[in-house]
Structure formats: C-alpha cells, structure tokens
Amino acid sequence: MQALLSVYNKSGVVDFGKILAQAGFKIISTGGTSKSLVDAGVPVVQVSDITEYPEMLDGRVKTLHPRVHGALLARTDLPEHQADLAKHNINPIQLVAVNLYPFVETISKPSTTLADALENVDIGGHTLIRASSKNFKHVIIVVDPNDYKWIGERIQKSGVDSITLEERSKLALKAFQHGAQYDAAVSQYLSTVSLEGGKTLETATGDKTVEFPQTFVPLYEKKNDLRYGENPHQKAALYSLPGVGGIANAELLHGPALSYNNILDGDAALKAVREFSGTACCVIKHTNPCGLAMHENQAEAYVRAFNGDPKSAYGGILGFNRTLTLDAAKALKSVFYEVIIAPDYEKEALELLSKKEKLRILRIPEAATQAAFAQPDVRTITGGALLQQPNPIIIGGVDEACKNWKVVTKVAPTAEQMRDLLFAWRVSKHVKSNAIVVAHDNQIVAIGAGQPNRVQSLHICVRVGGDKVKGSVLASDAFFPFADSIDAAHEAQVSCIVQPGGSIRDQEVIDAADKFGIPMVFTGNRNFLH
Secondary structure, eight states, X not given: OEEEEEEXXXXXXXXXXXXXXXXXXXXXXXXXXXXXXXXXXXOOEEHHHHHTSOXXXXXXXXXXXXXHHHHHHOOTTOHHHHHHHHHTTOOOOOEEEEEOOOHHHHHTSXXXXXXXXXXXXXXXXXXXXXXXXXXXXXXXXXXXXXXXHHHHHHXXXXXXXXXXXXXXXXXXXXXXXXXXXXXXHHHHHHHTBOTTTOOBOOTTTTOTTOOOOSSOOOOOEEEEEESOSSSTTSOEEEEEOTTTOSGGGXXXXXXXXXXXXXXXXXXXXXXXXXXXXXXXXXXXXXXXXXXXXXXXXXXXXXXXXXXXXXXXXXXXXXXXXXXXXXXXXXXXXXXXXXXXXXXXXXXHHHHHHTTOTTOEEEEOGGGGOOOOOSSOEXXXXXXXXXEEOOOOOOOSOHHXXXXXXXXXXXXOOOHHHHHHHXXXXXXXXXXXXXXXXXESSSBEEEEEOXXXXXXXXXXXXXXXXXXXXXXXXXXXXXXXXXXXXXXXXXXXXXXXXXXXXXOTTHHHHHHHHHHHTOOEEEOSSOOOOO
C-alpha cells in the first residue's frame, strides 16, 4: 500500500505519517513535508524516486507525472486499468493527504504584490486533490488535518478498507470544496487587482470604472450552524469571508450564541453606526434604526438614541462606534437588549454588562472606522443573484458632504438646519424604503419605514414623534411623487426637508414647499434600501 503526503499546513502530519507507516504504508512525500517526516524517523520515498525525474522550476513541477497520476486515477475494478499499471510499472496509491498554498492568507496582507499572490497559486497540490477526489472509491483523499485522527485510528484498528464508501465520498466532497474555495479566492483577487502592480481596486467606493466579473464565485467559509433561521422551522448556518471582519467575524465576549436575526440586526447596527465620524449610538429593531443619535458624550448619545422610540428599543440591538465607556454601560443597563456591538469596551463596562446573562456582547473593531468593506452587496433571488456596489458611506461635514446639494426653494436652510439635514440624510440610507426620517439636534425624532407609499411613512413619523416633530427636519430617501407629503409635513410643523428630487412633479412639490415657507434641498441621489 502507498500513501502520498504533501501538505503546506503540516499540523498533525508527522503523527499521521507514523500511523500509516506502522500500518504498512509506503510513504511518498515531497519537499518540506518529506523533511518533517524524515526528521521524525518516518521512512519516506521521494516523489522523484517514483517518477525517476527530478523536481524542477523551484519545486513547481514534482508530482505532475504519469507515475503519480496514473497511480491515483487507476480503477482497481477495471482490468484494462490494471494492465496499464503493470505495463508501466506503476503501483496504485490508496491514500493522499494534501492541502494548498496559503493564498488567502497571502492576499490578506496589505503589502502583497501580484507576484506574491501568483506565487501562491497552487498547481500540483490542486491537481492531486482533483485526481484523488475523482477516484474516491479507490483513493482516500484527506485535505483537513482534523480528519487525520479518526482516519488514523480506523486504519490502525481495522485497516484501510474499513473507511466506508460513504466516508470516502464525504472526504472527496470536502476536498472538492477545498479546491473550489481556493479557486474562488484566486478568481476574486484577480478581478479586483491591477495586473500591472497588484494594487487592489476600490470596488466598494462607487467607482464606476470597476466591472463585475463574468462569473461570480463567492468565497464563504462555514463558521457554525445556527439554532434556526428567521423562524424556528427554518434551518440556518453562518458563513464568513476570511480576513474581511464585520459582523460575520465578530468576537463574542459574553452571552449566548447569536441567532440568525441577531446577526441580521447586528449587521444593520454596524452599518448604521459606521456612517458617523462623531461619537454615535444606534438602536436597531428588525434591521431598521428606531433610534440614533450623535453626541460627544457617549452616555448622552445613548440616552438620545433611546428616546427616539423608547417602546421599540426594548429587545433591540445597540451599536456604538467608540469604545463603550462605563458611564454608557450604566445608562443602558436597566433596559433589555439582545445584542451590543462596539469596537471595544472599557474593562469596568464589560464587567458590568456581563452581569446580564442573556446579553450578547460583541467586539467589532471595524465599528470605529468609516472605511468601506471591499465586497459587493449580494442578494440571492430565485434562479440567481443580484450584485451591486454598496451605497458608499457619506464622508465629511456639511461643506464636503453637501457640496453638490441644491437649494430649490426661495428660502434656504440655516447652518443648523443643514447640519440636521445631513444627519437625517445619513440615517435614511439605513431605513427600509419608503423611508422618512425626522430628526433634530443630531438625533432621530421618528422614522417611517417600509411602507407602500411615502405619505404613510410620514404619518407614522408624526404619530410616533408627536410634538417633537415640530421644528424638526425631514429626510426622504427618494423623491416625493406628489405634493401631499409636503402638505402633511406642513401640518406637522416640519421646519426643513431634504430629498433626492427627480420626479416629473418636482415643481409642484417645490411650489408647495414655497407656499408654506419650508426650505427644501435636493441631493441629486437617492437612498433606496429594499
């Protein structure tokens, strides 16, 4: 019996090699794997001794040979295959342990060049995996070091034939997935780099010169199964993009495991709170912010966010974009929340919040940054998927962020109103359409989300916000198709409005605002979120 061991990740391979050697396997190996085995006293035959051909091109060509792949692809149940093996003096290989060069780890380093990345595109190992997996009935393929233990114990106890066909099939599936994941990483990398220098293109910043690939192969690694999905009768699992960060790679510091809905809402909190450069807090309920405020004092930011809709805040998700202070922890401790996310926590704050047994406390360093995640928005649909560039984070204050806004009414907003309009406009990006956001003094007064028409969303704001709507500003994520929303805003005593513009009835809407003396600004772009 023969086994071929050629791995980059050498965890456990020496112990596995010892077990195979003791079970009567002749070990064939290459390079660093061979050295590790020999140093541990495991007898090894070099691949070059099998192929009778030396390694070449700095080790790029060593296993790509008929005496290796013939030994892997031959079916023992076909006489013609056995005849070919005998004719060419090839002995079959019954077990292969292979894993690939660290491509993902390499491209995750900021200093990586295109040459570095290409050097880590595995050829021989990938080919060994495919050949062995294709012939899984006759070859055991092992790509995961975690499988060494049970396979070794089984071989020690009952021999190689005790590895069942079903087990071999599952190992082959894992191997194909290992290779597919690797190819996906290479494909994604090459679609987002300059071939001249290897510099990553800014695919998440709204750069219209970036083209979507002809074939999109997402690279996700399963992290864990979830108790259930959106509802208890739906199964679910969490997958992550290696090296990206975000909610999928959050560090759970305290509390029960995250649920499917926790993760969705936590992601909404992360996206919303990262919109702001100042100290901010958001309260998320069913992926919509029901409260959001910005204040230099973090505890005060929380109180203002909570006051946006105290009733809805119960059982919600809290997001912070600064290290959570003890004062903020004290301010929120009397209210039940499912999840808190923050870039970090003061030691005393974490100790205090950890007394809440059911509270999930997440550390997500990216919550403190406004840098875009280099990944597209992906939505599955029946029969396919939709990809788009993310709606970019709005950077800067009024002078920078609003430089292309246009005052369309006879009366212009004051400087204070412009500040509040920008705040409300930022929030509107994170509210489900049709979105209406009413805000004042850098905090949400009320939101209307997900309604079939804009007037209904506005009426919700008036009902929820009550007297607090008076004098506040209003943001609409898309244009007003009719002037009826302006009439309703006037009745609620809204002081100022921001909207994208672009309706065929824009002039009617502007005329209505002028009639009531309400300043209105057009942004020129909309903030739909379906």
